[in-house]
Amino acid sequence: MHRYLFHFAQTHEEFRIPELESVASLYGFDLDFEGNMDFTRPFMIIRLTQEEHARLLARRCILIKSVHEFYAQGSTYEELHTQNRDARPLWEKYVPDTSFKFAISGFHHTIPKARQRDVVESFGYMDMLGKIDLKNPEITMTVYEEYKRRNDTPRDRLDGDGAFEQVYFGRLLEEGTARPLVQKFDVKKRAFFGNTSMESEVSLLMANQTMAAPGKLMYDPFMGTGSMAYPVAHFGAMVFGSDIDGRQMRGKGKTPGVFRAAEQYGVSQRMMGLCTFDMTWNPWRRGSLFDAIITDPPYGVRAGAKRLGRKKEMAEERKTLHLERQAALREAGDCPYIPPTKPYELSELARDLVLFARYMLKPGGRLVFFLPTVNEHYQEVDVQAMLCPGIELVANSLQDFGAWGRRLITVSKTMQEDCPPPDFLSKAPPSELGVPAHKDFREKYFEGFRKGDAAS
Template identity: 65%
Template sequence: MAPSSCDYIFVFAQAHDEFRVPELRSIAELHGFQVGFDRYTPEELVNAIKRPFMILRLEEKEHAKLLANRCILIRSIYEFYAQGSTYGELHEANKRVRSRWEQYIPNTSFKFTVIGYNHGLSQRRQRNVIESFSYMDFLGKIEMKDPQITLGVFEEYEDDRRPDGSRNADDEFKQAYFGRLVAEGTARSLIGMFDVKKRTYCGNTSMEAEMSLLMANQTQAAPGKLMYDPFIGTGSMAYTTAYFGAHVYGSDIDGRQMRGKAQTPGIIRAAAQYGVAQQIIDLCTFDVTRHPWRCGGLFDAIITDPPYGVRAGAKRLGRKKHRNDRPPPQVPRPDPDEPYIPPTKPYELSALVADLVLFARYQLKPRGLLVFFLPTVTETYEGVDVQAALCEGMELVANSVQEFGSWGRRLITIRKTTAESYPPPTFDSADINDAGTLRAPAHKDFREKYFQGFKKASEEL
C-alpha cells in the first residue's frame, strides 16, 4: 500500500494547460484536501503546467481517485517511484524506494506500459525498456488485460524532430518517469456525453462541452448546491453543473433562447437528455439589471458566459441615446392583444463585468464563487484589468486564458470572502476610463475591437 502523503505522477490531456492547476485546486477544495506543489517554485510552475506530466503530493491515495473521477484534464495518476534524465538515474532512484514496490514481487499479476510524449516508440524500444526493469524480480503472472497492478514508464521528449529535420533517437528524451497506476481519469468521457453536436437543443453560442465541464468544476458544483446563470442562453453550463448534483436557476433577457420553438422549453428538453431535468429549478425571462431578487445571499455559485458581441451582443432594457437635434421617436400605444416587447440598448462589456461582480457579491453566500468567461485583447491585456473589476469582499481565485491569437477568453473565478450584507447593485456603472487616470481594460469595447481586427492605435491614425 502507498504510504500516507506521497508523490504522484499526474498525466494530463494535452489541452488547456493553464486550466490544470485551477481545476485541481478547485476539486481538492471541494473534497476538503490540498494538492501539494512542493517540487515547484512559482516560476517553475509556470513552465511545469505546459508539460504533460507533473509530480504532485497528496495526503491519501483516495484523494488521487477523487481527482481522477472529477477533473476533466486528468488522463491518469500514478504513484511516483522514480525519474531521471537517463535510465541509469531512474533505475538507481527506483532501487532506493524498493520498500514501496517490493510487496508486489511474490504473487501479483502485472503489466508494463511504455509511453513516449512527442515521440513514437517502436515495439522493440518498448520491450528493451521493460527488460531494463528485470532487477525488480516480479514473480507474478504477466497479465495484459486485467492485471492487479500496472507499472508505467513515461519518456518526455522536447520534440520528435531535431532542428535539421531528422527524427530524434529513442534515447534522446528530456526526462523519464516511473510509477504504479492508481487511478484512470474517468471524467474525460463526459466531453463526449455533453458534445454539443449530439445535443437535443443548442444554438450558435452554445459553449463547447469541455469548457462547460471546466466551468462547472470551478464552481465546485455538488449535490445540495444552488447555481445561477443570469445569461443562460441555451443552457450549456446548466447541464454540466446539474450533472454534478447542483440545482440550477437560469434567466435571460431573451426568452426565445431558453424556450426554442417546441412546446417543452429547449433547455428542459436537453436537460432531460442528460437525466437532469429535475435539477433545473426554473427559467425566467428578465434583464439582470432589472432583476426580481428582493434579498441577497441566495446562491452558492454564479456561472455564466456573458455575451460579448462576436456572435451575439449583450443587451439591457432601455433606449439608445438620441441626437439632441432629433426628437425621440413616437411610440404608438401598444395593442392589448399583442405582446409588448420593451426596447433594449447595448450593454458595454466592461460595465457588464463591473456590474456582474457587484451583483455576485450581493447574491452569493459567503465563500460563494463567481465563474465567467471574459474576452480580452492579447496585446493590451494586463493583470490589472481583472483586478480593477474586483470590489470589497471579492477576491480573485483563478484566471486562465484560452488563446485565439489576437484575442483570448479568460476563465475568471472570484470568491466572496465576506459574510457582510451588501445592498443590491444599481447597475449604473460609469465608464471605467472616464476619470482619465485609469487605463482602459483590454476587454473594454471588445465587440468594436474584434470587428476592426484589433488594430493598434497607431494604425487607426
Template identity: 55%
Template sequence: MTQRYLFVFAQVHEEFRIPELLSIAELNGIEITFPCPLGELDLARPFMVLGLENDEAARLLARRCILIKSICEFYARGRTYAEVHEENRKNASKWEQYIENTTFKFDVSAYNHSIPQRRQRDIVESFSYMALLGKIEMKDPQVTFVCLEEYIDKHGTTRHKHEGDGKCREIFFGRLIEEGSARSLVKKFDVKKRSYYGNTSMEAEISLLMANQTLASPGKLIYDPFIGTGSMAYTTAHFGAWVFGSDIDGRQMRGKDPPYGVRAGAKRLGRKKPLSVPASRPVQPRPDDQPYVPPTKPYELSALATDLVVLARYMLKPGGRLVFFLPTVTEEYEEVDIHTMLCEGMEVVANSLQNFGSWGRRLITIKKTTTSRFPAPVFEPQGGSEENNAENGHVPAHKDFRTKYFQGFKKDVT
C-alpha cells in the same frame, strides 16, 4: 504523511490545469503540495510530480478533473534508464509488497513519440531486478506499472515515427492509481449530440472546466444570468448542483437563436431612444401569437463586468464563486485590468487564458471573501465601470472589445 504522485495531464488548455486542480482539491478537502511556487511551474509539459496525502485523494482528483489523464504513485524519474533504475531501487519499499502473488502488467508509452515494439520489450525486461513473482495479466491486473518517456515536441517536422527513439527528455516510472475518467464527459456533453444548440453555445470541454471552477456539487445552488441554450446548466447539473438561469431574450431557450456573443455584443434591457408617443397611450394587442421581446440597448463590456461583480457580492454566500469568461485584447491586456472590476469583499482566485492570437478569452474566478452584508446594488444607466476607470486613470483591455474586434484590433494611427 505526504506521498509523491505523478500527474499526467491532457496537453490542452494548459493555463486551466492548476486552477481546476486547486478547485477540485478545495471541493474535496484535499491538500496538494507543489514542488515550486505556482508561477514557476512548467505548464508546457504534461507530467508533474505533486504531493498528496494518500491514494484516495488521487482517485477523487482523477475522477473529477477534466484535464487529468491519469495519476500514478511516483517511483522514479531520470534522463536515462540507469538513473531511473537507481532511484527505483532506492524506493523499493513502495513496490516490494507487490512481488508476491500479485498479478501485474507494464504499460510503456511516450509523449511526442512512438516507441517501437521491440524496445518496449527491452524496457520492460530492464525492470527484471524487481523480481515480480505474480502472473502477468494484460486485461485486468491488480497492479499496472507505468513507464513514460517524454520527448521534445517536433510537430510540424517531417520525420519517421521512430526517429530519435531513445533520445528522450526525461523518463518517469510509477504505479497506476487511476485513469482520468472525467475526460469522457467531453464526448458525453458534445454540443453536436444535443437536439438544439446555438452559434454561441459553449463547447463541452470549456463548459466542464467552467463547472469545476464553480465547485458544482450536490447541495450547491448555481445561477446563470446568461443561460442561453443551457451549456452550463447541463454540466453543473451533472455534478449534482441545482441550476437556474435567465436570459435577456427567451428565444434562445425556446429553440430560436439570436446571434449573441461578440457578433451582436452585450445587451441590457432598455431603449436606445425614448418613446415617441406618450407612455400613457394604451398598448395595442399584437396581431399574431409571437411572444413579447423587450427592447434592449448596448451594454459596454467593462461596465457589464463591474456590475456583475457587485451583483455577485450581493447574491453569493461567503466563500461563493463568480465564474465568467472575459474577452481581452492580447497586446493591451494587463493584470490590473481584472482588478479594476473588483469591489470590497471580492477576490480573484483564478485567471486562465484561452489564447486565439490577437485576442483571447479569460476564465475569471472571483471569490466572495467577506461575511458582511451589502445592500442590493442599484446600477447606473450606463453601468458602474466607466466612472471607476476614470477615477483610477486606467482603461482595461476589454473596454470597447466588440469595436476593436471588428476593426481587426488595429491601433489608431495619428
C-alpha cells in the same frame, strides 16, 4: 505527503492548476506542486496526503488522463533505475504474489516493440514473482518517455528513438474517468444548441471551478442555450437560469429547448426553472442565495449584449404615441409588449456582474465567467479594476486565440455580512487603474485589433 505522477491532456493548459485547486478545495484537501508548474509538459508530480485524494482528482478533473503512484524519474534509464531502487519500500509489497504488467509509452513518440521489451527487462532487479497478466493484472507498472514536440518535415518513425527529455516510472492508480464527459456533452450531439453554445470541455472546466456538488444551488444570468447548466447539474447541483431574451432558452417546440437538452443528459430534475429578465432589472428581493454563479456573458462577436433602455430617449409626444399603440396591440391580442433594449458595453457588464455576484452569492460562493480581451494590451490591472470590496480573485486563465483571447475569471465572495443590492443605474466613475483592454471589445474585434485601439 506522498508523491503522485499526473498525466494531463495537452489542452487548455492554463486551466490545469485552477481546476486541480478547485476540486481539491471541494473535497477538502491540500496540494503541493513541488514547484513543477510547466504547462507545456504533460506530466506533473504532486504531493498528496492520501492515495484516495489522487483518485478523487482523477474521477473529477476533466484535464487528467491518468494518475500514478510515483516511484522514479530521470533523464536516462540509469538515473531512473537508481531512484527506483531507492524507492523499494514503496513497491516491494507487490513482489511476492501480485499479478502485474508493464505499460510502456512515449509522448510525441512511438516506442518500437523491440525496445519496449528491452525496457521491461531492465526492471528485472525488481524480482516480481507474481503472474504476468496482460489482460486483467492487479497492478500496472507504467513507464512514460517524454520527447520534445517535433513540427518539422516527416521523419522515420524510429528517428530520435531513445532521445527523450525525461522518463517516469510508477504504478497506475486510476485512469481519468471524467475526461469522457467531453464527448458526452459534445455540442454536436446535443438536442438543443445555438451558434453561441459553449464547447463541452470548457463548460466542464467552468463547472469544476464552481465546485458544483449535490446540495448546491447554481445560477446563470445569461443562460442562452444552457451550456453551463448541464455540467453543473451532472455534478449534482441544482440550477436556475435567466436571460434577457427568452427565445434563446425556449427554442422551437412546446417544451423549452433547455429542458429538452437537460432531459437528454438525465439532469432535468435538477433544473429549477427559467425566467426572462434583465440582470440589471432583476426580481430578486434578497441576496446571499446562490453557491455559485456560472455564465458566459455575451460580448458582441456573435450576439451583442443588451440591457433594458433606449439608445436615445424618445420625445415625450412620440413616446406617448408609441405606448398607446403598444396598448392597443396588446388589447387586440396581436402583439405582446417587447421592451426596448440598448447595447451593454463589456467593461460595464463585467463590473456590474461582479457587483451582482457580491449581492447574490453566499459567503465563500464563486463567480465563474469568461472575459474576452485584447492580448497585446492586456494587463493584470484590467481584472483588478472590475473587482470590488468583498470580492477576491481566485483564478485567471487565458484561452489564447492569437490577437485576442478570453480569460476564465474565478472570484470568490469573502465578506460574511449581507450587502445591499447594487445600483445599476448610477454610472461608475472612471477607474484609477486606467481603461481596461476589454473596454469596447466588440468594436476592436471587428476593426481587427488595430494598434492603439486599446489605448484610446
